[in-house]
Amino acid sequence: MSQELFDRFIKCAVDALKVEPDQLTREARFKEDLDSDSLDFVELMMAVEDEFGIDPIDEKELEGITTFGQAFDLIITKL
Amino acid sequence: MSRVVLVTGGSRGIGLACARRFAALGDRVAVTYNSSPPPDGLFGVRCDVTDAAQVDAAFKEIEEKFGPVEILVSNAGITKDTLLLRMTEADFAAVVDANLTAAFRVVKRATQGMLRARKGRIILMSSVVGLLGSAGQANYAASKAGLVGFARSLARELGSRSITVNVVAPGPVETDMTAALGEDRLKELTSQVPLARMATADEIAGVVEFLAGPDAGYVTGAVIPVDGGLGMGH
Ligand SMILES: NC(=O)c1ccc[n+]([C@@H]2O[C@H](COP(=O)([O-])OP(=O)(O)OC[C@H]3O[C@@H](n4cnc5c(N)ncnc54)[C@H](OP(=O)(O)O)[C@@H]3O)[C@@H](O)[C@H]2O)c1
Numbered sequence: 001m002s003q004e005l006f007d008r009f010i011k012c013a014v015d016a017l018k019v020e021p022d023q024l025t026r027e028a029r030f031k032e033d034l035d036s037d038s039l040d041f042v043e044l045m046m047a048v049e050d051e052f053g054i055d056p057i058d059e060k061e062l063e064g065i066t067t068f069g070q071a072f073d074l075i076i077t078k079l
Numbered sequence: 080m081s082r083v084v085l086v087t088g089g090s091r092g093i094g095l096a097c098a099r100r101f102a103a104l105g106d107r108v109a110v111t112y113n114s115s116p117p118p119d120g121l122f123g124v125r126c127d128v129t130d131a132a133q134v135d136a137a138f139k140e141i142e143e144k145f146g147p148v149e150i151l152v153s154n155a156g157i158t159k160d161t162l163l164l165r166m167t168e169a170d171f172a173a174v175v176d177a178n179l180t181a182a183f184r185v186v187k188r189a190t191q192g193m194l195r196a197r198k199g200r201i202i203l204m205s206s207v208v209g210l211l212g213s214a215g216q217a218n219y220a221a222s223k224a225g226l227v228g229f230a231r232s233l234a235r236e237l238g239s240r241s242i243t244v245n246v247v248a249p250g251p252v253e254t255d256m257t258a259a260l261g262e263d264r265l266k267e268l269t270s271q272v273p274l275a276r277m278a279t280a281d282e283i284a285g286v287v288e289f290l291a292g293p294d295a296g297y298v299t300g301a302v303i304p305v306d307g308g309l310g311m312g313h
Pocket of ligand 1: 129249
């Protein structure tokens with residue numbers, strides 16, 4: 001895992017989810033730990049798509065993603 | 080407190096009346112128009128609301144000049160009246176595109192900034208006809224009714240971000256749109272209105288001003304009739 005990419009992902013999340021960087025561990029759960037709802041999650045994905053210049057991610061692929069690390073792993077496959 | 084306001088279709092009629100009210104309050108007001116530019120003193124942006132690229136460009140221009148839009152009045156609209164049997168699919172689609180899909184385009188673009196700001200006011204201009212129905216206006220009424228379901232869904236989606244979404248449903252208003260109907264049809268229309276007259280554009284704008292203002296902070300998903308009583312019960 002490239003630290004540089006992860007840092008950019010964190011930057012997006014701090015902005016979109018209004019959380020502190022130190023909350024953003026790979027294990028952090030969106031709902032329980034980061035207090036984010038489905039709209040926050042969509043905002044994060046849009047920010048990430050812009051930041052990394054990737055095509056909009058299909059909603060189906062986002063099903064089952066519950067942690068920050070899982071979301072990052074998915075983004076990595078799109079680069 | 081100078082707010083950034085966008086009124087689509089603000090060059091004439093109801094939209095212009097809304098823009099004037101916001102300007103009088105000291106807000107920074109942008110209006111979009113399609114063919115006729117607004118009178119002096121208002122920031123006009125040419126934008127055909129049936130074209131997503133033009134909508135995006137208009138928002139960029141407004142954001143550069145004033146900052147992100149805080150109050151959106153989606154008001155641009157058209158009619159192509161005719162009885163169903165004479166109505167072409169093109170007539171139907173054109174009206175739905177300009178009145179309903181255009182609202183989708185501008186609202187979607189406006190929410191980008193509103194979500195970031197965690198606040199916003201969205202006001203959609205429907206019509207009494209949307210819920211009452213009107214012979215010869217099946218396309219128009221369908222588009223105006225569609226705005227209600229659209230607004231109410233968004234009221235649910237965006238409520239947690241302090242964004243309100245409301246619908247205004249005017250009855251007959253003295254504008255170019257109704258002037259096109261002719262004397263006889265207008266007489267017939269007003270004869271059905273309990274208040275027995277048409278509205279002025281400013282009477283509609285007053286309700287829009289209220290929905291955008293601090294007193295309406297807890298109003299969302301509402302359909303506010305401003306119709307002289309024409310639609311009572313609908
Ligand atoms: N008048 C009534 O009795 C009445 C009743 C109920 C509801 N309404 C609704 O209120 C709204 C305003 O009506 P109005 O009577 O003020 O109408 P109007 O006098 O005919 O003005 C319509 C406005 O919409 C703009 N517009 C139309 N098509 C457009 C497009 N494709 N892209 C961008 N702008 C476009 C026009 O721009 P241009 O000037 O550049 O053409 C104009 O500014 C409409 O949604 C209408 O359905 C009106």
